[in-house]
Amino acid sequence: MLPVQELSSVEDFKANILEAYPPKIAKKRARQIIVNKVENTEDVPVIMANTRTIPGIITMRGCAYAGCKGVVLGPTRDILQITHGPIGCGFYSWLTRRNQTRPTSDQDENYMTYAMSTDLQEDEIIFGGEKKLRAAVEEAVALFHPKAIGIFATCPVGLIGDDVHAVARAMEEKYPDINIFAFSCEGYKGVSQSAGHHVANNKVFTDVVGQDDTFSKPGEFKFNILGEYNIGGDAFEIERIVEDCGLTLHSTFSGNSTYQEFSSAHNVDLNVVMCHRSINYLAEMMDKKYGIPWFKVNFVGAEGTSKSLRKIAQFYQNDDLAKKTEAVIEREMVEVAKVRDDVKSRCEGKTAVLYVGGSRAHHYQDLLREIGVVTISAGYEFAHRDDYEGRKVMPSITVDADSRNIEELSVEADPARYKPRISAEERAKRESEGFEFADYHGMMPDMEDSTLIIDDCNHYELEELLDRFHPDLVCAGVKEKYVVQKRGIPMKQLHSYDYMGPFAGYKGAINFYKEIDRLLNCNAFKFTKAPWDTEPELSATYSYND
């Protein structure tokens, strides 16, 4: 591993950044820009996260509505989704996250391509929009006859006091065959998308999961993947691999998913969590209510994928499964290794910075590492401290006013359906042998000393960082993309993958290696400067007539 930046230069950079801010802001940012230092015990420095965005700052963040409707519920193909509010919010969350979906037949419902909104007008803002929402649900039922309807509240709806839940209840009474539920995911809730994830988790847990005790997919080893949204077909690749291993992927929350898979998701033995930030609540609550254990996995990166597969196989303690899993790993790694080594020969030693949502900035460092690219700085848009420092800090996270308005459900074991998949003794025994349940170590322990960890990085800081450290590659979102590329630095979107993928699993790793190879080594960026810009000025002009 290459050394990252000199500690002094990183400290110095931080000081420079802070100088430009008014004192109050400098004080706050000082606690959100951290120079990483991993002690042997994996004790990392404390970072401030999940706090308000500074007004006036050009931020990378979005809102609770985006986290709820866009991220968690968006990829579900047969839950009809109605945005209650003026037109914009619904419009922007329409297909832009490119969660791929593949219905099993032409007859199956697929509402992915539909954006529905109550398109509130001034009168409804003044006199209330509940009546219109009711009418909208009725029209949707008449046109589509869906199994389930989700209603999403936007900022103005919260302010005018429309009771979306009451409307949902009333409409469900009218249409008892349809599960109708609403989300109080007004964009001003919390400080980022994160609040919306939590709101979504709560409602999906209370109103969807556990509705169907009868359905179960065939197979001996059934599990759910939480926090995998099938961007660019990631979930398809994961599904391919786990099926080859002999596992049954019952449901993916929420990539390429269906209402039936969700409502019966409690009939499995295991939950594995990909994106910890967006969905850890659901994993935790299903554990408490139904006795389904969970652990964190990572299917990004070939090594990560192998490790995750082995851990799942180990969970079931079945020799046949373990053998099959090893065979799949061996088979897949042949091609992976070939491409990886080839790409690595051209990418080794390059540097990257990553500012993305809530888990990818961690996961993708694995992939980059596999081809020798060093991450010199990383951070999240909407993470909490545990995403950086690990779950062990959760009890010490103070709840501020912005988090307090997100409901925290108190969950108890279901008297009839709680069934510990492994006994408390067995769990303790395995844990003592080093098998981790319900844990996540966070990003910082996996990063080098004296790398920069920046929470809620903003435009100004990104610019300064590029000026100072000249990374070879930046990974962030669409709003940052061209800011970076105008400077001649390639930028990879890790939210949309720049419309490529999959990047998860083995085939995904191969795709990603090749893509990074292209970005770092293609000619295009070398044209940024014209020859006359790089050569010294001519001292005299030449004339044919002389």
Place this chain on the structure above:
Amino acid sequence: MLLRHTPKEISERKALTINPAKTCQPVGAMYAALGIHRCLPHSHGSQGCCAYHRSALTRHYAEPIMASTSSFTEGASVFGGQSNMLESIQNIFALYDPDIIAVNTTCLSEVIGDDLKQIINRAMGDNKIPPGKTVMYASTPSFKGSHVTGYANMLSAIVQNFAVATGTRNDAITILPSFIEPSDMSEIKHIAEEMGIKYIMYPDTSDVVNAPMDGKFHMYPKGGTTKELIRQSGDSRRAIALGRVGVFPAAQLLDTKCKVKTDILDLPIGITATDTFVDTLRKIAGVTVPESINDERGRLVDVLCDKAQYVYGKKVSLMGDPDTLFGLAQFCKDAGMQVLHVVTGTPAGAKWDRRVKELLGDGTIVKSGAQADLFYLHQLMQNDKPDLLFGNTYCKYIARDMDIPLIRTAFPIYDRMGHSYFPITGYRGGLHLLIKVLDAFMDRQDRDAPEEKFELVM
């Protein structure tokens, strides 16, 4: 069958909008503000709106789109956004040093009723606005109108804040364009320049959202109309508004505020409307149309005559923004195509509906405003199938299901390049558009032709 749930039978809807053919005001306001030099758009409300608007414009232009936000949380939503706005002003000038902050409101700040005029005055009183700098705002509630309305409102606010009549006229003609691409802004300037006319045009997003790559990031690219020029537009001898729905309020304001007489024209899309634009310029500036413009016109007419057989009688459906739609409708009519449907989610007004109908005749279905959405358009198309569809990227799902070509001419375009570099206005833009249409039909003919009818020369 990506839109397999859209039935052919049209039933009345009153409450549910499905696949909207419009979006919300602030994104249009942000776009207009980007056409002013060294101006930073600012969104007053929750940060989610700003994130969405920036993302939409970024995807459409594949360019950095800078805008700040007041980042409301629940507290601001309940107690008002004044302190967030004041803090924003301070931070923005400290970090980004724009000449102008152009604030747009969001649904949220509109519902709370934040009084931006008072907040800005307060900031001024507290010396939070550095000398020579301006903070201005446009009210852009999205529960009224659409992104086009937002553009119109910001354009009016620009006139309101900057245009000044000093009493001494200058010899410039002010041009106010509707919500069009930077390439179209350039084309309109090109026509004025070729004609040797002194003009002031705003907004002007060319060289802002289609800026070249030079190895640097420019927070404020070289394009955009300067504050000084906009000020002078108050003294201009005449003004021309190009487009009605997106420009009318600003044109009217320039007239009442600065007594600049304004001609309201349609966007110069196609031969007829460009002729009117050029002729109006000629008359009010007292110039002769130069040969170069006649040549451009001649080339467009030439190609149309040469290849009219491929477009004549073809049936088309149009979706997009009202001003562009009117131009496209005229373009299609000029080319001998038959327009079946015209749909815009923007509530363009009864007058607009009427004008389109007058232009195209009763055979055309025209719908704007509530429930004029892509779901409805798709239903219409299933009942009377066109040969071609004009619209935004979302229309590609309809085009695929119906197996017809799509020409991308509306906002947003997320999946093709070109719209910000090649115009559809003016004669050159008309030629570009015509060639796109011809390509679409001829590619289709080649694809579908039986082998014996596969032609080399077309």
